[in-house]
Amino acid sequence: MIIDRLIMKNFKRFRQQEIRFRDGITGILGNNGTGKSSIVEAIFFALYGVQATGILSEYIVSSFAGPKEKCEVRLDFRVGGDEYTVLRTFRKGKAVLHDATFYRAGKLRATGVSQVETEVRRTLGMGPVDFRNTVYAAQKDLLTLLEHTPGKRKEWFLRALGIDYLKNESDRLLKERIDAKEQELRLREGELKGLIDRHDPQAxxxxxxxxxxxxxxxxxxxxxxxxxxxxxxxxxxxxxxxxxxxxxxxxxxxxxxxxxxxxxxxxxxxxxxxxxxxxxxxxxxxxxxxxxxLAGFETKVKQLSELREQRVEFDRLLSDYRVAEQECRDIEARIERERGRRAALDRDAERLAHLERGVREHLGIRDDVCGHSLEEEVASREARIIHAIGNISARLEHLVNERRTIVSDWNMIESAGPDGICPLCRQKLGTHFTKIEDEFSSRLLQVEEDALRACGEEERLNREKELIIRQRPALQEIREITERLKGRDSIDAELRELSSRLQVKKASIATLRDRMQKMGFDEARHILAEKEVAELERLHRRFVEIGRVIAHxxxxxxxxxxxxxxxxxxxxxxxxxxxxxxxxxxNPDDGILLEEAISAVDSAIRASEAEMARTRERLRYLLEMLERHRNEEDAIANLKRQTSALGEETVLLRLTRTMIGEYVLYLMQVVRSRIEAEVSVVLGEITGGRYEQVLLDEDFNLLVRDIDNDYPIERFSGGEQDDIAVALRIALSRYLASLHQVHESTLLIFDEIFGSQDEERRNNLLSALRTQESRFPQIILISHIPDIQGEFSNTLMVEMGSDLSSRVQEVT
Structure with a gap:
């Protein structure tokens, strides 16, 4: 596999970055925390998704991205001369959005996370864990390969090769199954014994x-x-x-x-x-x-009808008169209320001008910003301040972490002393101690100065923010007064309309008063006529009633x-x-005799049916008992078969557990012999044929043949130990590749393998890696040491910008 291009958008600290990779040894250089290792993580993320990066999903998307923006990584690579592209996007909010697409020679081959992972595995021939172990070597890998503690090297090899997973997981799974089968066997044997004890064959x-x-x-x-x-x-x-x-x-x-x-x-x-x-x-x-x-009854009724009509008209005019008077009083009250509201708005206008002058004076806002835009100007200024404070807080947090890392590294080096061994590279410090001390002091001073400047800027921004917060009540009042002043025109229109309506109502009242005076209605005359007609109507009703009786x-x-x-x-x-x-x-007695006879027969029938019910219940019980007896016989036979089968299965599981343990031992012997052959070839290439034979014992301790004898790696110099460690790590990568039927050239990534080594040992490591360019056309070295910039065929510098985002620049 050869990498051609990597494009990152909103991935960790990278906003938008495109990196082109070339053949040969490529150095990725930069200070700690600038994002060098993030480039490797982006490659793993593009190929296999979030879990392959080894980082939490919360930190995949850049903190600079907006709430609706997503992370996007594109990787272009070649396998066997064919060009491939994998594009992966990710966003985590209320719901996780994760998608991927896979192309071969520009044609879409797969979409969706699961289908793309399947295509990547088929194309590369391995999953994420094996791919990482094949192409990626961290600093701790080489330190572990040089570790003198018994068993550490063996643990690392077993973990890298996946043998410990095979051994431990198979042993755990088989033990769980054996325990489960034995427990089930005990349960079945207990059930069988209980059934046999209570079963009676004669029943x-x-x-x-x-x-x-x-x-x-x-x-x-x-x-x-x-x-x-x-x-x-x-x-x-x-x-x-x-x-x-x-x-x-x-x-x-x-x-x-x-x-x-x-x-x-x-x-x-x-x-x-x-x-x-x-x-x-x-x-x-x-x-x-x-x-x-009743001689004059009709005349009296006619006179009363005329008086009633006059009374109805008078009451209608009086009602209209009273309603018109009430409407006049209501209109006059509404006019007074509207005049009060207009006076209150005049006072609000004066208060608004005063508040706007105060806000402009306190916040230093220009007079050309109109009153309607004043609140928007304040909000915009506050948003800029909050954004700047957030950037400074992130910068301070980064500086604190960087200072903590520097102090921690220096404490370890200082505790080792000039005569001690560097805990980072496992080499003697010697004359480099003073130079390293000056470098750490300079870095610490620079971090502290940056932190002081950031704190001063943050304090200034907080004071500006406090001034804005103090003006919020005034801005709120300005907003409320402005909203109330919008209704001033409607109040003036309402006053004009009410005055016009009041004049019309007063003219209507005068007209109604004249009409009632001209009518001349007499209330006493109307009441007397009502009484006379009521008495005559009573006499008429009696007259009609007696007439009907006489006619009947x-x-x-x-x-x-x-x-x-x-x-x-x-x-x-x-x-x-x-x-x-x-x-x-x-004769009613005949019915009584028949009812008694029927009752006696019914009693006899009920008694017989009750006896039949009891007999049926007993028969049902006997049949149930007989069925239970037969079921017990079937259960006993079934449990005997189950216990026999469980016993046989337990024996087979124990045998399988033993055979897998023996197979792991055999597999370790085969792997050791294969790795011995690979590391011997690689070490011979690195050392120019000086050392061509390496042996690995059962604990993966290394013995290197020198002239006519085999020696442990502690016997060799620091540079020779570096060669042996690199040869061993490269041999492991070649073995894993061949194990997955990957026979083509591929890339190799070393992360911080130089540590605190001196210039001679660094050059020795680079020379050793150059001997492998024929097998690994792309070798990527990640380091924080700027002095080795000119040692690479290609150099990528990773720096952090003023906005705390990472950038990559190719150095020619």
């Missing part, structure tokens, strides 16, 4: 015999119930005949009672008619007197004769019904 025959007896009893009881049922049906038919006779007898008795009531009612009605005819003779004299008193006298006499005829007919019908009742021969 099945006893239960089957009892069930047959219950079936025979049910058959006998069913015959008894059938006999009682036939007897009851015969009694029910007799009861139905008795019910028909009873219904007919009841109907005749009710008819007899009804006829008696009708005859009594007709006689009472006849008596009332006779009394009414006698009373009519006395009312004829009253009728003639009323006819004389002849009809009453004819009604009396008709009542006498109807009474005779009802008495004849009454005698005929009495004869039918006497001839029916109905």
């Amino acid at each position: 099945g025959q006893l239960l089957a015999g009892s069930a047959d007896e219950c079936r025979s009893t049910l058959s006998q009881l069913a015959q008894v119930v059938d006999g009682h049922t036939a007897q009851r049906q015969a009694l029910v038919r007799q009861m139905q005949d008795f019910s028909k006779k009873k219904t007919e007898h009841t109907r005749l008795v009710e008819r007899h009672r009804s006829l008696l009531a009708e005859v009594s009612g007709l006689r009472n009605q006849k008596d009332r008619v006779t009394a009414q005819v006698a009373a009519i003779a006395g009312q004829e004299r009253e009728y003639r007197q009323l006819e004389h008193d 006298a002849d009809a009453l006499k004819g009604q009396g004769i008709d009542l006498d005829l109807r009474i005779g007919q009802k008495q004849e019908e009454l005698a005929a019904v009495k004869d039918q009742i006497d001839q029916s021969g109905f």
